[in-house]
Amino acid sequence: MRHHPKPTSPHRVSLTQCLAALITLACSSLASFTANGTAAPNFVLIYGDDVGFGDVSCYGATGVTTPNVDRLAAEGLRFNSGYCSSATCTPSRYSMLTGEYAFRKSGTGVLPGDAALIIEPGRATLPSLLQKAGYRTAVVGKWHLGLGSSRGELDWNGEIKPGPNEIGFDYSFIMAATGDRVPCVYVENHRVVGLVESDPIQVNYKQPFPGEPTGTSNRDTLKLDWSHGHNEAVIDGIGRIGFMKGGEAALWKDEDMADVFTKKALKFIEESKDKPFFLYFATHDIHVPRVPHPRFVGKTSMGARGDAIVQFDWCVGEILRKLDDLKLSENTLVILSSDNGPVLDDGYKDFANEKLGNHKPAGPYRGGKYSLFEGGTRVPFLVRWPARIKPGVSDALISQVDFPATLGALVKVKPDATTMPDSLNVLPALQGDSKQGRDHIVEHANGLSLREGQWKYVSPGRTREKLGPWEILNISEPGLLFDLASDPGETKDLASEHPETVKRLAARLASITGHGKAK
Ligand code: NG6
Ligand code: CA
Numbered sequence: 001m002r003h004h005p006k007p008t009s010p011h012r013v014s015l016t017q018c019l020a021a022l023i024t025l026a027c028s029s030l031a032s033f034t035a036n037g038t039a040a041p042n043f044v045l046i047y048g049d050d051v052g053f054g055d056v057s058c059y060g061a062t063g064v065t066t067p068n069v070d071r072l073a074a075e076g077l078r079f080n081s082g083y084c085s086s087a088t089c090t091p092s093r094y095s096m097l098t099g100e101y102a103f104r105k106s107g108t109g110v111l112p113g114d115a116a117l118i119i120e121p122g123r124a125t126l127p128s129l130l131q132k133a134g135y136r137t138a139v140v141g142k143w144h145l146g147l148g149s150s151r152g153e154l155d156w157n158g159e160i161k162p163g164p165n166e167i168g169f170d171y172s173f174i175m176a177a178t179g180d181r182v183p184c185v186y187v188e189n190h191r192v193v194g195l196v197e198s199d200p201i202q203v204n205y206k207q208p209f210p211g212e213p214t215g216t217s218n219r220d221t222l223k224l225d226w227s228h229g230h231n232e233a234v235i236d237g238i239g240r241i242g243f244m245k246g247g248e249a250a251l252w253k254d255e256d257m258a259d260v261f262t263k264k265a266l267k268f269i270e271e272s273k274d275k276p277f278f279l280y281f282a283t284h285d286i287h288v289p290r291v292p293h294p295r296f297v298g299k300t301s302m303g304a305r306g307d308a309i310v311q312f313d314w315c316v317g318e319i320l321r322k323l324d325d326l327k328l329s330e331n332t333l334v335i336l337s338s339d340n341g342p343v344l345d346d347g348y349k350d351f352a353n354e355k356l357g358n359h360k361p362a363g364p365y366r367g368g369k370y371s372l373f374e375g376g377t378r379v380p381f382l383v384r385w386p387a388r389i390k391p392g393v394s395d396a397l398i399s400q401v402d403f404p405a406t407l408g409a410l411v412k413v414k415p416d417a418t419t420m421p422d423s424l425n426v427l428p429a430l431q432g433d434s435k436q437g438r439d440h441i442v443e444h445a446n447g448l449s450l451r452e453g454q455w456k457y458v459s460p461g462r463t464r465e466k467l468g469p470w471e472i473l474n475i476s477e478p479g480l481l482f483d484l485a486s487d488p489g490e491t492k493d494l495a496s497e498h499p500e501t502v503k504r505l506a507a508r509l510a511s512i513t514g515h516g517k518a519k
Contacts, residue, residue, distance in 0.1 A: 040411050041333040041385055043130065043278040044269075044319060045403075048312055048380070049089065049142055049178075049287040052342025054363030055309055056380050063302045063359030064309045068317035072336055072382045077392055077432045082381020083399045084339055085422075087370050087445035089144050089178070092339040092377075092400065093282075094118060097125045097145070097167070099404035099420025103444050103513065112205045113181035113242050114154065115146035119167045124416035126404045127168030130278045133411035138171040138272075139164045140265045141282030147176055147187070156183055156201040156247070159190045169280075173264040175252070179284045180347065182244035184235040184251050186260065194250040201247035208232065208243045215239025224289055225349045228469075238289050238348075254291035257284050262315045266322045273326045281319065282339075285312035288346045303355035305344070333385040333410075337400060341376045343369035345468040353467075361467060366490040370445055370470070372463040373490050374456070377443045389432050396429035396437030397451070406430055442512060447475075450509045454485035457505035478502050 053059055056066040058073035085095035090111045091102030098119055102108035108118055119125060127137040147163040148154035164172035173188045183203050186193040192201065208214055215222065215231030223237035230239045235251055252260070265281045272279075285292075290304035292311040300306030316336065323329040342361030344352040346369070367373030381398065383389060405415040405423035415423050428434035443449040447461035458480040464470040481495040481502050495502050 039331055039387070040133070040276055041331045041387065042272075042276055042328060043135070043407060044323070044332055044334045045278070045280045046316055046319065046334065046336040047093075047141070047280065047282040048336070048338040049283060049285060050340060050343055050346070050369055051286055051309070051312065051338035051380060052361035052363070052368060053365055053375065053378050053380060054360045055286070055342055056313070058382075059380055060363055061309075061359060063357055064300045064306045066309065066313040066316075068313045068320060069336060069380070069382070071320060072316070072334060072384050075386060075391055076334070076382055076384025077389055077394050077430075079381035079383070079394050079396065079398055081395055081397045081437075081441070082337060082379060083377045083397075083441050083443065084337065084379050085377065085399060085401045085442070085444055087340045087368075087372070087376030087443070089142075089339045090118075091444060093145055095422065096400040096403055097127070098123065099126070099401060099415055099423030101401065101422045101442065101444065103448065104421075111144060111146055111177060112151075113177035113183060114152045114203050114205050115177070116148050116151050116154075117146040117162050117166070119145055121162045121166040123167065123419055124404070125168040126407065127278060127280070129168075129404055129408045129413045129415065130411065131168055131170070133413045134276060135411070136171075136272045136275050136277045137169050137280075138173075138265075138268045138278070139169045139280045139282065140173045140268060141175070141261045141280075142178065142284055142287075143172075143174040143187075143282070144177050152205065154203075156185075156192055156203055157195065157197075160187055160192070161190050163187070163190070165189055171268060173261070175257075175284065178241075178287060179254065179257065180230055180240055180288050182233050182235065182240050182242040183247065184240065184244070185247055186250075186252060192247065192250050195247055196249050199246050199248050201250065202245045203242065204244070205242045209245040212243065212245055214243075224291065226347055227345055227349050228347050230289075230347045238291070254289060255293045258293060258311045258315055262318050265319060269319070269322050269326065269328070273328060281315075283312055283315055285309070285315070288348050288350070290348070290350050290352075301355065301357060302359060303352065304350040305352040306355070306359070329386060331385075331387045333383065333388075335403075336380060336382040338379040341365075341368040341371065341379060343468045364488050367463070367465040368467045370464045372443060372445045372447055372449045372458050372475075373465055374443075374484070374488070376445050377441075383430055385431075392432055394429065394432060394435065394437075396426070396435055397439070397441050398426055398429055398437040399441055402426045402430075402438070440508070442509070448509055448513065450505050450512075451484070452505060452508070454483055455501060455505060456482040456484050456490065457502060457509065458482075458490075459506065459509060479506065481505070
């Protein structure tokens with residue numbers, strides 16, 4: 001409790017209040033104008049989960065139509081070479097929020113649901129830069145960057161911190177990890193939502209709770225069977241990763257998740273409409289378990305995966321409509337992208353393979369989630385800002401790791417050069433003023449690839465290339481080389497024809513990983 005000085009009369013304004021008002025004024029005016037004098041926009045970052053390059057119609061989807069995503073493309077810039085930094089969730093999100101490639105830091109792989117927070121409080125982040133510029137910031141949806149300070153020790157019944165609110169978000173409404181990992185509850189700011197004291201939550205990633213059902217012991221009762229993993233706790237008839245007990249009243253319903261997150265996102269926009277705001281809206285769709293709301297079931301012939309794409313598109317539509325209703329669309333910069341490429345069977349028998357038809361989740365690209373090929377990290381990447389950006393299509397190379405430096409530049413806040421070594425200011429490309437973005441892209445899965453212009457080098461090691469179930473592909477020395485200009489599907493290895501290019505790209509990759517700088 002802060003100790004207050006003597007109470008003052010309600011009409012007398014204290015010095016502290018005056019100072020607070022001045023600071024607020026200064027902060028909001030900070031965010032009022034961009035470098036070139038246009039009013040600074042609000043930011044809405046819509047971040048899909050496992051949405052592949054070819055999963056939305058503006059990038060050529062055939063099995064599903066996505067009118068709301070397509071609207072963003074028609075009214076904004078559609079990037080053909082937009083990348084997340086990794087072929088899985090946690091490292092992509094880590095890089096995007098910190099401006100540092102996840103491969104520089106151990107412990108940034110796909111996290112369990114009881115992992116500690118992997119972004120140090122106090123460190124500059126995308127949201128903290130925007131806070132500095134006077135923005136109100138929020139994350140709604142999937143977190144998957146850990147909570148608390150040491151693994152497995154968080155008391156889910158108490159104050160849950162450090163978490164998003166400690167690294168730059170004023171407001172958070174999240175699921176801790178993934179839809180397929182316990183705990184299956186929402187966390188709003190520092191508390192589990194809807195928890196009752198008499199039924200505390202316990203979470204354990206090492207051993208089951210005696211007497212609790214598991215996906216193995218109760219397999220014949222499951223409403224969605226698993227194909228691999230996902231056989232530990234059973235929550236709402238679905239096997240998950242990890243064990244949990246209690247918290248019955250707080251458990252989410254998978255079918256309602258898109259509605260719940262969307263409602264919170266809309267509320268945040270509504271409440272922030274008079275100030276500059278940044279909303280990071282990270283959907284659960286189209287990650288497993290794919291259990292869309294009944295109103296979306298059967299909307300495509302692709303089964304749950306296709307229907308989850310329709311649900312994702314609905315969420316996008318709700319956000320766009322709210323911006324329209326509040327007359328905020330013109331000066332809000334909306335980015336839509338995904339955390340990694342597509343996957344079909346990711347551990348549940350939801351018939352994603354069987355019902356795929358001719359749809360190509362990764363578009364023309366090889367591989368998908370978990371892969372070093374283009375399908376792993378080349379994702380939908382749309383940017384709409386009617387007040388400033390002319391609609392069109394861009395071939396500039398652009399990566400999500402650039403968001404801190406680029407959005408920072410827009411609001412005149414410098415990124416932290418020491419902790420954000422990999423974030424480049426690509427504002428001219430993002431705004432469509434320049435055809436030139438980065439001159440290279442590092443793609444991360446189990447190993448690393450490097451794209452430089454038309455060339456793509458895949459370093460030796462192991463990777464996956466099917467969309468699940470997988471066969472592991474062993475890549476031998478000196479690695480693979482593709483010419484993306486003539487062979488976007490990475491079908492013809494040119495390493496033996498161009499040994500000098502292989503050598504040069506391998507050396508560049510080594511210098512990027514070795515010297516801590518990607519510039
Ligand atoms: C894998 C899970 C997969 C998914 C992935 C993370 C199994 C067998 N597979 O370990 O289902 O949860 O982790 O996905 O458990 S991500 O999009 O969050 O990176
Ligand atoms: Ca993902």
